[in-house]
């Protein structure tokens with residue numbers, strides 16, 4: 001067998017599959033799959049610092065990519081198979097101004113700004129890896145279901161590489177315009193189905209089971225390999241130190257799962273000696289993980305988690321036709337496909353889960369923007385969650401915290417403008433039904449006559 005392979009995560013199964021198979025679940029037991037490596041057959045640097053040397057050879061596209069310059073830690077493709085468009089040029093930035101507002105000490109709050117990716121969200125970290133595997137297996141058509149950013153990302157990789165056609169499924173009505181415009185502009189075949197994200201994902205999985213179409217949702221274990229590198233870049237931003245906390249919004253839980261896997265491997269390889277704690281933040285209107293983890297005390301339990309508990313939870317959800325509902329559309333998901341892997345990450349990283357309201361999400365998003373970091377609502381959940389954990393005393397003022405800002409501000413400008421202008425129409429349509437009634441950080445435009453004297457007076461200068 002090659003040094004890299006796919007493996008069922010269930011401890012009683014652990015069936016392995018070679019890299020050439022196109023799978024999104026174990027054929028024997030239906031559990032999720034990991035990409036695993038025989039590390040003694042891979043050349044891994046003795047220290048993470050070694051990766052800095054690749055900055056000197058940035059003209060090589062593999063060394064320029066913020067994902068593939070760490071390719072020794074996700075060594076499933078040959079270099080010639082890698083599909084890259086320069087993703088992962090993202091940076092960890094300290095933000096003391098914002099930190100002070102939410103009760104953090106100076107030098108404690110760091111933002112990992114993943115909105116700076118080519119398609120404007122962290123999804124590109126994963127899509128470069130999924131596209132690489134799609135190329136390895138000779139896929140002709142790729143597909144995904146999406147709340148918006150996955151489709152934007154898949155569309156840009158399909159468009160730029162010219163290797164595959166791509167089909168994206170979005171739910172009706174819910175998608176933010178910035179994201180929809182990207183899928184259309186990059187040339188994806190876009191299917192708007194009558195249903196929500198969970199429906200769209202169920203349909204695309206059926207389609208990919210029956211036809212030779214390559215699925216790029218986060219059930220794809222190759223995609224999650226790329227997302228591990230977000231953690232490497234956070235460590236790089238801290239001079240290769242591990243922060244005390246990673247805070248991330250939770251939707252389908254692909255990020256949370258891949259972050260956990262990143263730290264499990266770094267520990268196993270002796271590249272770190274301690275592990276950060278993980279805080280996963282749900283929106284209150286899409287809080288399956290929070291409910292199962294905190295109310296029902298569902299745990300990883302060495303892979304022997306209580307599947308009846310999960311099944312019952314979904315049965316009740318279906319019977320009562322409970323639909324996910326939040327303004328943070330990127331995390332508006334009721335059936336997180338990576339739930340079990342996220343439990344593993346929570347267990348390894350001594351994690352916590354919280355839910356935050358839409359009011360807290362939009363206020364936090366505006367606070368982040370006012371300190372210079374434009375992000376979309378789902379990313380705002382990180383700071384809202386951090387604030388909650390600070391108030392509870394779970395996170396200390398002096399802890400070093402890295403929050404992942406998952407998507408760019410311009411993905412969802414409608415919501416931003418509705419918040420700042422208090423536009424009565426948008427107010428009613430968008431904000432009030434979601435329980436958002438106050439806009440403490442609103443910065444509305446000032447309407448003024450076409451006249452210098454009026455402008456001077458409006459600015460308070462006259």
Ligand SMILES: *Cc1c(COP(=O)(O)O)cnc(C)c1O
Nearest residue numbers: 149251252253254255330406407
């Ligand atoms: C996809 C997405 C999320 C959710 O990430 P998961 O890995 O599905 O938990 C959060 N924020 C943004 C901006 C996203 O695009």
Ligand SMILES: [Zn+2]
Nearest residue numbers: 008013026029
């Ligand atoms: Zn299995």
